[in-house]
Amino acid sequence: MTKVEETTETATIQTFCHGCKSDIKVTVPRAVVDKAHSYPVSHAHLHGDPAHVLIIYIDRQYHIRGSELSETVSVERPAQPQPLNAMVLLRVPRRYRETAMAMLKLRQANSVEVSFVTGKSQNAESKYLGALFRLGYLERVRISRFYQYGIPHPNR
Numbered sequence: 001m002t003k004v005e006e007t008t009e010t011a012t013i014q015t016f017c018h019g020c021k022s023d024i025k026v027t028v029p030r031a032v033v034d035k036a037h038s039y040p041v042s043h044a045h046l047h048g049d050p051a052h053v054l055i056i057y058i059d060r061q062y063h064i065r066g067s068e069l070s071e072t073v074s075v076e077r078p079a080q081p082q083p084l085n086a087m088v089l090l091r092v093p094r095r096y097r098e099t100a101m102a103m104l105k106l107r108q109a110n111s112v113e114v115s116f117v118t119g120k121s122q123n124a125e126s127k128y129l130g131a132l133f134r135l136g137y138l139e140r141v142r143i144s145r146f147y148q149y150g151i152p153h154p155n156r
């Protein structure tokens with residue numbers, strides 16, 4: 001399968017997931033594929049209920065060269081989660097506030113996606129997201145080499 005939709009920032013690829021036995025669409029940041037140092041590029045897509053991860057390997061032309069399924073996912077949570085919301089945002093240290101605002105908009109994102117919104121570097125966003133996680137505002141899931149950050153549900 002190749003791209004089915006694209007924007008200036010993302011490409012959407014359709015593929016089949018053996019975990020949920022259905023066709024799914026996976027959206028990847030184009031920067032990750034277009035600026036990769038080597039191919040294929042791996043991308044992990046967390047979805048479904050129960051949650052599972054489909055890792056796809058994408059070549060330069062956005063063809064999927066392989067995929068693997070992980071049926072278990074571990075989610076790291078800070079000791080005292082303090083889910084990010086508009087009120088909490090005012091207490092977030094100023095230097096992380098733009099990142100927090102981007103997360104309020106995106107709900108779930110990795111540092112590349114946040115860097116598209118804030119215009120800062122991916123490295124900077126990766127640091128800020130890590131800090132917001134440690135402060136208890138975000139939860140995160142580690143998927144191969146990447147962290148996917150999300151806003152914790154309030155009553156969990």
Ligand SMILES: [Zn+2]
Pocket residue numbers: 017018019020021024047048052054
């Ligand atoms: Zn699936």
